[in-house]
Amino acid sequence: MHHAATLSRPFSAMAKQxxxxxxxxxxxxxxLPDVRAALHDVPPSAWLLALVVGAIWELxxxxxAWPLLNRxxxxxxxPVVVFPRLTANDISTARLRRYLQLLNHSACGWDQGFNFGxxxxxxxxxxxxxxxxxxxxxxxxxxxxWSLGGIYARELAKEVPQMxxxxxxxxxxxxxxxxxxxxxxxxxxxxxxxxxxxSKGHNLPKAPPVPTTSIYSRTDGVVAWQGSVQTPGSExxxxxxxxxxxxxxxxxxxxxxxxxxxxxxxxxEGQWTPFMREMRGRLHGxxxxxxxxxx
Numbered sequence: 001m002h003h004a005a006t007l008s009r010p011f012s013a014m015a016k017q018x019x020x021x022x023x024x025x026x027x028x029x030x031x032l033p034d035v036r037a038a039l040h041d042v043p044p045s046a047w048l049l050a051l052v053v054g055a056i057w058e059l060x061x062x063x064x065a066w067p068l069l070n071r072x073x074x075x076x077x078x079p080v081v082v083f084p085r086l087t088a089n090d091i092s093t094a095r096l097r098r099y100l101q102l103l104n105h106s107a108c109g110w111d112q113g114f115n116f117g118x119x120x121x122x123x124x125x126x127x128x129x130x131x132x133x134x135x136x137x138x139x140x141x142x143x144x145x146w147s148l149g150g151i152y153a154r155e156l157a158k159e160v161p162q163m164x165x166x167x168x169x170x171x172x173x174x175x176x177x178x179x180x181x182x183x184x185x186x187x188x189x190x191x192x193x194x195x196x197x198x199s200k201g202h203n204l205p206k207a208p209p210v211p212t213t214s215i216y217s218r219t220d221g222v223v224a225w226q227g228s229v230q231t232p233g234s235e236x237x238x239x240x241x242x243x244x245x246x247x248x249x250x251x252x253x254x255x256x257x258x259x260x261x262x263x264x265x266x267x268x269e270g271q272w273t274p275f276m277r278e279m280r281g282r283l284h285g286x287x288x289x290x291x292x293x294x295x
Contacts (some may be wrong), residue, residue: 021122058250062095065255072259073266075105078165080142080265082109082150083126085171085252089114093146096252096261103262106137107144115148126152130163140165140266146252147171147223150214157208166211166272168264169228170251171220175205176227205231211238211272213264215257218289222248229291238272243291256287 062069078099082093090097090109100107112125133141142165150172157164181208207230216228230239244256251257260275267273277288 011254045056058246058253058255061255062253062258069099069255069258069262072103072262074103075100075262075266076268077104077106078139078142078269079137080105080144081129081133081153082107083143083145083152084110084115085147085149085249086115086117088146091250096258099258100265101260103266105142105265110149110152117148118152123152123156126156127159130156130160134163142166142168144168144261145170147173147248150174151204154204154208156200157210157212158206161209163268164208164210166213166264166267167208167213168213168261170215170257171217171223171228171246171248172214174214175229175231176224178216193214202224207233207236207239209236211264211267212236213240213242213260213275215242215244215251215260217244217246217248217251218295219245220248220251226295240274240289242277243292244276244287244288245289260288 036172080097082090082097084090084092090111090113092220093109097109099108110126111129112122124177130141141161143153145151145167147170150167150169151174153167153169154172154174157167212230214230216223216225218225225243229241232239242260244251244254244260245249246254246257275288277290
């Protein structure tokens with residue numbers, strides 16, 4: 001199965017809990033593992049890449065942030081599928097999914113083991129999972145993808161928007177070239193495919209025709225943050241970018257990212273509104289930097 005051919009083919013409850021215990025989250029094992037175009041060709045600097053090893057901060061910050069995270073808006077138990085980053089599996093998103101479940105979201109993993117890229121059968125299985133979930137629940141599905149997993153989420157949503165409620169990505173390099181990330185060689189090694197050839201024939205920067213949120217960090221370290229910024233377009237005004245302070249491998253454990261994800265997923269279907277970065281005062285503004293500030 002070729003990536004281009006696959007993506008171009010048409011695609012044929014947890015109860016509410018008011019005070020979910022943090023222990024249930026932390027006990028789950030997880031692994032840490034144009035001019036504009038020219039700018040996007042540049043990967044993050046070496047010092048930012050070195051900061052990736054500090055991603056343990058995100059995990060350790062969950063405990064002091066828990067009182068706030070526990071106040072996040074609850075969901076309506078609609079299905080949420082979470083796609084892991086490159087070379088990671090569902091264990092890497094276990095804590096995040098458990099948190100979402102405790103907020104009354106029916107979150108599940110992608111059930112395909114390690115993400116080594118769109119190898120034969122991978123996207124077929126992802127499509128089948130969406131179809132089965134949609135048909136069994138009768139509800140649209142939110143797609144949440146970390147890094148490469150976000151590419152899957154966005155492209156699948158373009159194919160079957162009638163089955164997708166919204167898309168959220170974490171550090172996903174959809175707007176830059178393959179050389180705007182330090183992971184492109186790892187991608188080719190893991191998938192056995194040329195990333196340059198894979199991207200041909202796909203308009204990755206174009207947003208899916210559903211509410212779409214890109215969560216990114218200027219201190220990502222692996223992906224150039226400019227490559228994760230969604231450009232507004234007239235075809236889909238329901239797009240947004242949310243900046244957090246995080247490392248690439250820590251985005252899935254970052255408290256600010258968790259709150260933003262919970263806030264976005266809790267929106268009633270068909271009633272999307274942009275994320276309010278400053279609505280909770282000064283502290284909220286510090287957690288979510290102004291994305292329009294100079295680079």
